[in-house]
Amino acid sequence: MKIRLFCTLVDVTRITHISSIPLGGVTQSEGSIMMHRLLISSCFLIAICMQISAQQLRWEALPDFSAGVCRDMVETPDGALLLAGPVSLIGQDGRGLFRLEKGETSLQDVSPTWSRITALEVPGDGSLLCASEEALWRSENDGRNWRKTQDSLRGSFRDLRKLYDGNCYAITSRGAFFRSTDDGMSWDTVSTSLQPRENWGLLDFIGMTPRGWYIVATTSFNPRFSSDGGVTWLRYYLHEDSIHATPRLLYHSYLSPHDGALISAWQSSIERQPPDWHSYDIVEILPAADFRDDVAPTDLISNGDSTLYCGIGTTNYFFFGHTGAPDIPQDSVGILRSWDDGRSWSWLQRGLDVQSLLLTSDGELIVSTLFEGFRRVDTADGSSSAMRFAYGHVSDILCTDDALLVTVDSSHAQGVLRSKDAGSTWNWSDSLKQWFHDRAPQLSMQSDGTLLRGGPDGMLSSSDGGRNWFWVRNSLASMARFTDGSWLAAEYIWPWQNRTECTLYYFDAFLQLEDRFPAEGMGRIYDLHVGSTGLVIAAADSGLFTSLDRGRSWQQHRTEVVTRLFPQRDGSLLAGTRGGFLASGNGGASWTEIPVYSEFMVHTVLRYDETIICSCSRSYDERGIPPPGDRTGIIRSVQGGEWFGVMEGLPTPEITCLAMDAQGVLYAGTRGCGMFRSTEAVTNLRHEELALPHALEVSVYPQPLVSQGSLRLRLPARSTVSITMRDLLGRIVLPTRSCSLTAGTTTLPLNVSGLVRGIYLLEVRWKGTLRLLSVSVLP
Known part of the structure; x- marks a missing residue:
């Protein structure tokens, strides 16, 4: 049932009358300011209610989806967990910061920045500190909001710690050394003379001995x-x-806080040095076996007294093979414990592939594992239990007739996660390799049912629904299969290569190279598709292209970038581009353009009956995906009419991909927060009424605004409206404009490039009433 909010229309005479009510001794101007703030608060509530009325689509987390390694995590003073984003292969390590409340299955995105998070610290005064590559941040409300306290002077921040003297210290990779004596509220420069020479490596660790000496480590030991x-x-x-x-x-x-001993874990041993460093003792913790190079200490923490915990897990220094039947014995990984300040060690737990550790205030260990998500370990007996919350950087989703397939970019091992029960339980594919690369894994299905997975370890194919994968070729961005079994493939252009033109390869059915030719004028090719008539469609930097001769010559259809092609179940083909998307019902021979928002890039396009679902962002990177921090949104429409945001239940705007199964259930992948599923199928959603509204309806997209946005007006009849933008003090910040508009929907550009960061009040006057919206502006 559509909710009508009559309070959204405010009579101007009533505003004047309310502002004259005595306000407890405040002045007329103060009362005016207070009224503006009250109206802004009302607008927030109104906007929320309107969103609930319009979208009728909500999301829920898939709590058993966990596919990532977390390197930095702390417990907040109120008992929640603060987690840095997952490890990644495409230069996105630790991006994003997320808060997990007790008992919740979904993270909250509380990221102060989308540069890499390098360290977290709890200074002890109830605040939290965070180091990102470019700045230091402080939160006074358990990590929900952050304030920047220090920019990096040289290099990127690498470590942040509270040391022996009670002060907090931070260090950058190129020698800037900072100290805070007020728990991170402000910082002083201790030294800039620590400039590592080339053979030092990057600065990577900071400590202090009991005698007050500073000590730093480098990546080159x-x-x-x-x-x-x-x-x-x-x-x-x-x-x-x-x-x-x-x-x-x-x-x-x-x-050690007791005698100042320096304890270090590396390879198969733990070394302990006395405070004067003149000697060291070695404790062998792993046997000399063939798998030694694949297993090593991964973390070392203390309870603040004499008890230490050392995590043992699969390292990311060497290649390793199948996870379905690991070559590494399960009793070689787990958690070691020392009761005597690192002098002797024994196993607390065996079997968990530990990547990082956190000791909570209630004495439990939180463990981030390689393939089993997060686990709680009882320090009394070593027993463990799963923590059910969604986590991971999802790069692509594909719905087949009998399974849900997901690729991730959140671990130093790559693979495909497969679910047979709509995301309730998950299994890893048996082909996983570590391979440093700059391409995020993506999935596609050919007309004969063959699955392709492009990613860090090359192009892989599967003929059994994604259970088993086999290597095809390396350094390919996309492949498409013809009905006779032959293939057309596009070369992957690495970001460091100084060129933009790629090469196309033609393979026979046995993947033997028959021909190669340049893709002139197309730039990077992101996706290839072969239609039912044999027509080849290419999504590229320079637009949308089709070929009748298997890629040797091309016809350009659109000049705007196209990054993905989306075959629909009814045989049609959709492709997102800047400002909207393209649709073809004849195998790609001709295309119709459907506008969405002129300033945004549409990445994913899905259709079920008359409902269209899109994900869009401001930009894209060299891989054709939204960059971190771009705040991707999900919108839906009926027949390409009005567009409504459908983000309720999603804890982050960092949406990476969308998919829809045969029943119309939607799945969304996120950057850091894992997988989400719509609570209802699209087929069960009532279509929005397309009739004219009874009164003026106003919306602004996106929120917050950066430079440009859109003001959408719906009128019941031809009318004149007046539009004014004010700041919180009631001052006009954009010139008032009057527009004569026809009945129905009109979209006007909203240029806020000259405004500073903050909250503003948009006034739209229509027939003696005033419609008010709060607008958030980012620089």
């Missing part, structure tokens, strides 16, 4: 220390005038 407050930095000192004493900082290190 060349630690330095300073005994004079950061003025000079040394590699070693002469112990008893004869021994070169130097700290040994290796991957995972810890400084």
Whole structure:
């Protein structure tokens, strides 16, 4: 049932009357300001109610979908968890910051930035600190909101810690060293003289000895220390005038609060150095076996006293094979514990492929694993239980007739997750390899049912519904299969390559190369598709192209970039582009353009009957996907008419992909928050009434605005409207304009490029009434 909100129309005379009510001694101007703020608050409520009325589509998390390794996590003062984004292969490591409430199955996106999160710290005053690559941040409300406190001067921030003296310290990769004496509210520069030479590597760790010496580690195992407050930095000192004493900082290190011993875990052992560093003891924690190079310490933490925990897991330094039948014995991974400050160790838990650890205030260990998601481990007996919440960077979704297939970019191992029960349970495919690459994995289905998965380890194919995958070729962006079994493939252009023209390859049915030819004037080719008539369609930087001779010559249909092609179940073909999408009902021979929003890039287009679902963003990167922080939105329409946002239940605007199954159920992949499913099928949604409204309806898209946006007006009859933008003090910030509009829907451009960041009030006057909307503007 559509909800009518009569309070959205405010009579101007009533506003004047209300503003004259005594306000407890405040002045006339103060009362005016308060009224504007009250109206803004009302607008927020009205906007929420209108959204609920319009969309009728909600999302729920799939809590058993967890596909990512979290490197940084802390417990907030109110008992929630704060998690950095998952590890990635395409340069997106640790991007995003997410909060998990107790008992919830969905994360909350609380990211202060979408650059990489490198460290989290709890200073002890009830606040939280966060280091991203470009800045330091502080939150005073358990991580829900963040304030920038320090920009990086040189390099990117690599570590942030509270040390022996009670102060907080941060260090950048290129030698800027900061200190805060007020729990991260402000920062002073301790030193900029720590400039690592080429053979040092990047600065990567900061500590302090009991005697007050600063100590830093580098990625090339060349630690330095300073005994004079950061003025000079040394590699070693002469112990008893004869021994070169130097700290040994290796991957995972810890400084004992008792005797200042330096404890480091690396490869198959844990080393313990006394405070003067003149010697060290080695404790072998892993046996000398063939799998030693694939298993190593992955984390080292303490309870603040004498108990230490060391995580053992699969490393990301070497290739490894199938996860269905791992080559690494399960009793080689798990958690080691030391009761005596690192002198001796024993197994607390065996079997979990541990990647990072967190000790909570109630004495439990939170473990991020490679393939089993997050686990809680009881430190009394080592028993573990699954934590059910969605997590992971989803790169693509494909719905087949009998399964849901998902590729992820959130682990140093790649594969396909498969679900037979609409996302309730998941299984990994048996082909997983580590391969550093810049291409996010994507899925496609050929006309004969063959599945293709492009990604870091090359192009793979599956003929059994995604259960088993076989390597086809390397360095291919996309492939399409003809009815005779032959293939057309587009070369993948690496981001570091100084060119934009790709090469096309023609293979026979046995994948033997028969021909190759340049794709002149097309730029990067993101997707290929062969229609039912044999026509080849290509989505490329330079637009949409078709070929009748298997890719040797091309006809250009559109000049705007097209990044993906979406075959529909009814045989039609859709393709997103800037400002809208293209539709073809004849195998790609001709195309119709459907406008959406002129300033936005449409990435995913789905259709079920008359309902159209799109995901859109402001831009795209060299892989043809929305970049981090671009705030992708999901919208839907009936027959391409009015568009409504359908984001209710999604905790983040970082949407990466969409898919729809045969029953009309929608699935959404996110950057960090895992997988979501619509609570209703599209077929069960009542279509919006397309009749003229009874009164003026106003909406602004997107929210928040960056430079440009759209103001949408729906009128019951031809009328004149007046539009004014004000700030919170009631001052006009954009010139008032009057427009004579016809009945129905009109979309007007809204240019806010000259406004500073903040909340503004949009006034639309129509027939003696005033319609008010709050508008959020970002720089």
